[in-house]
Amino acid sequence: MDEKDELEIKEENQSPVINIALDTVKIGKQALVFVATRQSAEKAAEEIAHSLKLNNDALNAAAEEALSALARPTKQCERLASCIKGGSAFHHSGLTSKQRQLIESSFRNGTIKIICCTPTLAAGVDLPAYRAVIRDLKRFSERGDYGYGGMGWIPVLEYLQMCGRAGRPSFDNEGQAIIFADSQSEEKEVSQHYIHGEPEEIYSKLAVEPVLRTHLLSLIATGMIGNRKEMMDFFSKTFWAHQYKNLDQLESTIERILGMLREWEFISGSREDSLFVTADKIGNESNTQPQQAVRHDRVFGPSLGNDIAPEVRGMNPMKNSIKATPLGQRIAELYLDPLTAHELIIGLSKAEKWQGEIEPFKLLQLISSTLEMRPLLRVKTKELEEIQSALLEQGGSLLVEEPSMYEEKYEDFLASIKTSLFFQEWIDENDEEYLLEKYGIRPGEIHAKVENADWLLYSSVELAKILRLQKLHRTLAKLRFRVQYGAREELLPLLQLKGIGRVRARKLFNNKVKTLGDAKAADVSTLAQILGSGKLALDVKEQLGQKIEAVREGKRKGQINLADYE
DNA sequence: GGACGGTGAAACTTCAGGTTGCCTC
DNA sequence: GAAGTTTCACCGTCC
Numbered sequence: 001m002d003e004k005d006e007l008e009i010k011e012e013n014q015s016p017v018i019n020i021a022l023d024t025v026k027i028g029k030q031a032l033v034f035v036a037t038r039q040s041a042e043k044a045a046e047e048i049a050h051s052l053k054l055n056n057d058a059l060n061a062a063a064e065e066a067l068s069a070l071a072r073p074t075k076q077c078e079r080l081a082s083c084i085k086g087g088s089a090f091h092h093s094g095l096t097s098k099q100r101q102l103i104e105s106s107f108r109n110g111t112i113k114i115i116c117c118t119p120t121l122a123a124g125v126d127l128p129a130y131r132a133v134i135r136d137l138k139r140f141s142e143r144g145d146y147g148y149g150g151m152g153w154i155p156v157l158e159y160l161q162m163c164g165r166a167g168r169p170s171f172d173n174e175g176q177a178i179i180f181a182d183s184q185s186e187e188k189e190v191s192q193h194y195i196h197g198e199p200e201e202i203y204s205k206l207a208v209e210p211v212l213r214t215h216l217l218s219l220i221a222t223g224m225i226g227n228r229k230e231m232m233d234f235f236s237k238t239f240w241a242h243q244y245k246n247l248d249q250l251e252s253t254i255e256r257i258l259g260m261l262r263e264w265e266f267i268s269g270s271r272e273d274s275l276f277v278t279a280d281k282i283g284n285e286s287n288t289q290p291q292q293a294v295r296h297d298r299v300f301g302p303s304l305g306n307d308i309a310p311e312v313r314g315m316n317p318m319k320n321s322i323k324a325t326p327l328g329q330r331i332a333e334l335y336l337d338p339l340t341a342h343e344l345i346i347g348l349s350k351a352e353k354w355q356g357e358i359e360p361f362k363l364l365q366l367i368s369s370t371l372e373m374r375p376l377l378r379v380k381t382k383e384l385e386e387i388q389s390a391l392l393e394q395g396g397s398l399l400v401e402e403p404s405m406y407e408e409k410y411e412d413f414l415a416s417i418k419t420s421l422f423f424q425e426w427i428d429e430n431d432e433e434y435l436l437e438k439y440g441i442r443p444g445e446i447h448a449k450v451e452n453a454d455w456l457l458y459s460s461v462e463l464a465k466i467l468r469l470q471k472l473h474r475t476l477a478k479l480r481f482r483v484q485y486g487a488r489e490e491l492l493p494l495l496q497l498k499g500i501g502r503v504r505a506r507k508l509f510n511n512k513v514k515t516l517g518d519a520k521a522a523d524v525s526t527l528a529q530i531l532g533s534g535k536l537a538l539d540v541k542e543q544l545g546q547k548i549e550a551v552r553e554g555k556r557k558g559q560i561n562l563a564d565y566e
Numbered sequence: 567g568g569a570c571g572g573t574g575a576a577a578c579t580t581c582a583g584g585t586t587g588c589c590t591c
Numbered sequence: 592g593a594a595g596t597t598t599c600a601c602c603g604t605c606c
Contacts, residue, residue: 036581
């Protein structure tokens with residue numbers, strides 16, 4: 001729309017967002033409302049639904065579907081269903097993927113008129129929204145624009161992404177993007193910054209150390225880099241080098257990371273003729289020992305170029321002398337940050353020496369301490385005592401060393417304890433509603449966390465294989481299976497059946513069908529009664545009618561095979 | 567007079583998202 | 592930094 005055109009919206013309510021929502025529906029259109037937090041998205045959707053009061057059969061059906069996304073609806077499901085009944089919905093990462101898809105399709109077919117969302121819908125979606133209403137242009141950040149926390153303006157690029165959701169060519173000839181200002185001075189500022197402003201420059205992320213560590217190892221593992229010349233050739237052609245033009249600094253940082261990789265035995269090569277720099281030859285300036293490498297996404301510090309020993313600098317640049325070890329090769333294939341892999345290896349080696357079988361909690365805490373598991377579940381003020389007492393119960397016997405409570409990383413450590421407690425309760429079969437109430441984790445986030453844990457546990461199994469940590473194999477494989485399903489160990493045999501998840505397996509188990517043998521012995525009608533489905537009972541019988549081994553090998557997508565570890 | 571409910575101010579709490587591994591229905 | 596939630600004091604009403 002031309003900026004000069006006046007957009008007249010009747011004030012039927014005190015909230016401008018609700019007025020716009022009402023107007024949008026009145027002109028027969030749909031809108032997306034972008035807000036800063038998940039909580040705001042839910043509240044805004046609720047208020048809009050309350051004012052719209054659309055209520056029709058299609059909405060009721062969609063609401064019913066939203067409610068039945070989980071075996072037992074959570075408060076979030078109920079809130080969503082109640083919004084949908086009124087004609088609006090909220091959309092954020094805390095919803096299950098089923099609910100997100102439902103909302104998108106109901107919006108696409110015109111049933112739902114308004115969606116209040118976080119940036120989940122800002123990019124890459126093609127929805128029939130005539131208006132993109134950007135209610136919040138400020139958002140909280142732990143590390144704000146200038147290095148300290150607080151509210152900061154969202155990037156212009158993100159604003160443009162949101163605007164781009166309005167008036168999609170496949171649905172409309174034009175669209176409207178609406179932003180808000182609290183005062184006249186803010187109006188001027190917002191207009192200059194967003195409407196007439198230039199989008200931010202894009203910066204290379206290669207300078208972030210975990211990214212560089214991962215890529216460096218992968219380049220070596222795939223054989224793309226074998227000597228200094230190849231290394232510098234490759235990096236000099238990257239966007240990072242193009243942007244910063246300081247190859248000396250890049251080179252010295254790479255040398256430092258190579259030192260770490262060698263120290264951890266992820267790469268090999270002789271010291272004299274390789275491009276390695278050992279840990280003791282570097283780091284004077286940053287005082288960073290490989291073992292204590294910085295955990296945060298850190299952009300390179302001051303150049304270490306002059307600290308590199310001359311004899312190392314003077315090595316043969318053309319000689320292929322650098323290779324990934326089998327361990328390094330596998331780490332690269334697993335896409336693990338080498339520092340994470342190193343920390344997992346230390347933890348797993350401790351676990352292997354544990355007397356008896358190590359408790360799942362300790363392994364869960366080990367994976368919850370990795371960079372890959374972030375963001376962790378934040379410890380709220382009122383939970384602090386409970387989390388600390390859970391930590392005390394472990395009696396200092398965790399696989400990850402506990403930092404002093406005066407250290408900055410102590411907060412993260414406590415968050416890793418809370419995250420592991422959540423995982424523990426998940427594998428003890430507590431449902432989504434309970435986890436939402438106790439840990440504040442929404443169903444969609446549970447799914448994301450479980451998927452991450454699954455990857456890290458799979459990686460741990462692979463590391464244990466290579467390192468010949470025999471004892472841990474089966475423990476880790478069992479734990480991975482339990483995390484995948486959110487189930488206790490006793491359900492593992494039943495979970496190998498297709499169509500049987502943790503809810504059905506629990507039903508069977510509680511009805512004395514505890515093993516595949518029990519299921520085989522039980523008659524179809526009993527199984528049908530327990531499972532509440534004759535078709536499923538027949539399917540289970542069919543699976544059991546095959547050779548048991550075949551059933552164990554078939555299974556679902558990505559499911560692990562316990563038989564491998566027996 | 568006590569229990570109960572409604573209201574509003576003050577105090578307190580919390581704060582986006584998504585990619586990667588396996589595998590093959 | 593600001594929105595949203597919780598807590599608490601206060602007041603009016605009812606039994």
